[in-house]
Amino acid sequence: MTGKPSSLIINSPYEKPDRYWDQDDNGKLLSIQPGRRPAAYELYDTRTNTRRVEKLARVNAIRERLDAWREAGWPGVTSVTRQLLEHWFDRGEWNSEEKRWIGGPRQYPFYFCQLEAIEALIWWLEAPQDFRQGIFLPGDGGPWERICNKMATGSGKTSVMALIITWQALNALHYPKDSRFSKAVLIVTPGLTVKSRLQVLYPGHDKNVYDEFRLCPNEALRQRLNQAELLIENWHTLMPLKEQDRSVVKKGRESDEAFTRRVLGRLAAHKSNRDQRRSTPRLPQTGGTENQQEGSGGTGHRFGRGDALDRRLGSHP
Numbered sequence: 001m002t003g004k005p006s007s008l009i010i011n012s013p014y015e016k017p018d019r020y021w022d023q024d025d026n027g028k029l030l031s032i033q034p035g036r037r038p039a040a041y042e043l044y045d046t047r048t049n050t051r052r053v054e055k056l057a058r059v060n061a062i063r064e065r066l067d068a069w070r071e072a073g074w075p076g077v078t079s080v081t082r083q084l085l086e087h088w089f090d091r092g093e094w095n096s097e098e099k100r101w102i103g104g105p106r107q108y109p110f111y112f113c114q115l116e117a118i119e120a121l122i123w124w125l126e127a128p129q130d131f132r133q134g135i136f137l138p139g140d141g142g143p144w145e146r147i148c149n150k151m152a153t154g155s156g157k158t159s160v161m162a163l164i165i166t167w168q169a170l171n172a173l174h175y176p177k178d179s180r181f182s183k184a185v186l187i188v189t190p191g192l193t194v195k196s197r198l199q200v201l202y203p204g205h206d207k208n209v210y211d212e213f214r215l216c217p218n219e220a221l222r223q224r225l226n227q228a229e230l231l232i233e234n235w236h237t238l239m240p241l242k243e244q245d246r247s248v249v250k251k252g253r254e255s256d257e258a259f260t261r262r263v264l265g266r267l268a269a270h271k272s273n274r275d276q277r278r279s280t281p282r283l284p285q286t287g288g289t290e291n292q293q294e295g296s297g298g299t300g301h302r303f304g305r306g307d308a309l310d311r312r313l314g315s316h317p
Helices: 057-071 079-089 112-126 157-174 192-201 219-225 256-269 290-296 306-310
Strands: 019-023 030-034 040-045 050-055 093-095 100-102 144-150 184-189 229-234 278-285
Touching (some): 079 157, 112 144
Parallel strands (some): 184 229
Antiparallel strands (some): 019 030, 040 050
16 A cells, blocks of 8 residues: 555554554655564664664564463463453453443553553563573663663553552562562652652552552452552652762761662662562653663663662562
8 A cells, every 4th residue: 555544543552553554765655564563763864865774673572472472371470460460451342332442440441552561571570481582681780680661652651650560569468578579669750740740659649540540450459559668759869969068067978878768768678689680670761772672771860879779679678
């Protein structure tokens, strides 16, 4: 199919994409191609008016492994994780006459991109090794593995953050000795406006997303989720304290211990086991470099004190 399309929307947001628009080398003619668009960067040279596509091999390989794991019925997951996945994928039936979903646990099902995002993190931590064979995520050289969901603006990142918190906290509470899970969650926001909007991630908030989207399959798990310990701070909190030039008392540089207590507050009581290799899922973000898209995780602001926080957050006291 060539020429001007009648609509650019050719897939349902609730289903895995099965076709996509493709362009010719000049970016002028469009045609519908079967399958899912490969993850890639499109680079345009305005000097020659040409377009080059750089495919992201690691992302495409992860998608294939994730599809196979999903089709196999999510082998290797805990009983808690299985309950959550089955509940999150339950969407009822689409009534074409009334133009709405009926019979599901929530008014609108989760988008495919949201479910795939939480699935990818679960797959990396809980899937058997044979489903992850040959997949390597480059790190930053630290003792922890840092993973980042990269999602587009408007794709429902706040909901995915709530899915991650629900998955991690409920598993941590049910399996307190399993170091893959944590009930302590630190969220660092890029600005005060975002921090204000994310208050709905606190389970006790009167408009919390856990109740709005019915993230827990039963009331018992919902009540248990209230035991999650969450802290939402703006990134400026991570800045080291400046010494007062005119102060009579010279306190010196803020120690790692003091920095940790100041930033984490009550979460400072949670210590991680640095003798174990830990995976730390990061909450969704937009933007990033090619390395981030390829799976190395987000970088964001770096202040040289992340190692002090790493020693605290993770497993249970």
